[in-house]
Amino acid sequence: MARLAVLLLLPVLIESVFSISFFLPVNSRKCLREEIHKDVLVTGEYEISEQANTKTNLKITDSSSHTLYSKEDATKGKFAFTTEDYDMFEVCFESKSPLGTGRVPDQLVNLDMKHGVEAKNYEEIAKVEKLKPLEVELRRLEDLSESIVNDFAYMKKREEEMRDTNESTNTRVLYFSIFSMCCLIGLATWQVFYLRRFFKAKKLIE
Secondary structure, eight states: OHHHHHHHHHHHHHHTEEEEEEEEOTTOEEEEEEEEOTTOEEEEEEEEOOOTTOEEEEEEEOTTOOEEEEETTOOEEEEEEEOSSSEEEEEEEEEEOTTOTTSSOOEEEEEEEEEGGGGSOHHHHHHHHTOOHHHHHHHHHHHHHHHHHHHHHHHHHHHHHHHHHHHHHHHHHHHHHHHHHHHHHHHHHHHHHHHHHHHHHTTSOO
16 A cells, blocks of 8 residues: 555656756856745755856746845855745856857756755654654655645645636626627617618608
């Protein structure tokens, strides 16, 4: 049963880990974006190959341009923060060099990011709380189950919001259609009476 639970939870673990490597040309900027839920711990490690006369800056911001982490002349390090709201987060690497493009080799950037359950250090938790390996694994599965429940609750909330939006839109479209029909009926009625008076004035009809 425990093995089945691990297999079912494996896709969620994969989604909680983000690892990428890429080359950053000199005097350029590359950004990575990811949507993360509210109150989620995010940790990461980065390593940038060093190049002479080249400085690389790292900056992590949210959609409101609030800086969550910033490091100038970054080469290797770690970062951690907790999200305050469901948002789109951006990790940007910017390379600067006075030598100009084409004269300095590209830098290799390695980035590993974890969030949610995968970001927690269960080894430290086990040491502090003096937990056995089985208890640590149960704690990990409990946290992962709670994360899944929260994800489903968020999806349900989003579905309800989308349904309410659709219903509201349909109601507005219905009212607008009724209003348009009333306007057309009123315009047609006015045209009939206007033409009738016009023809009477010209004595074309009695």
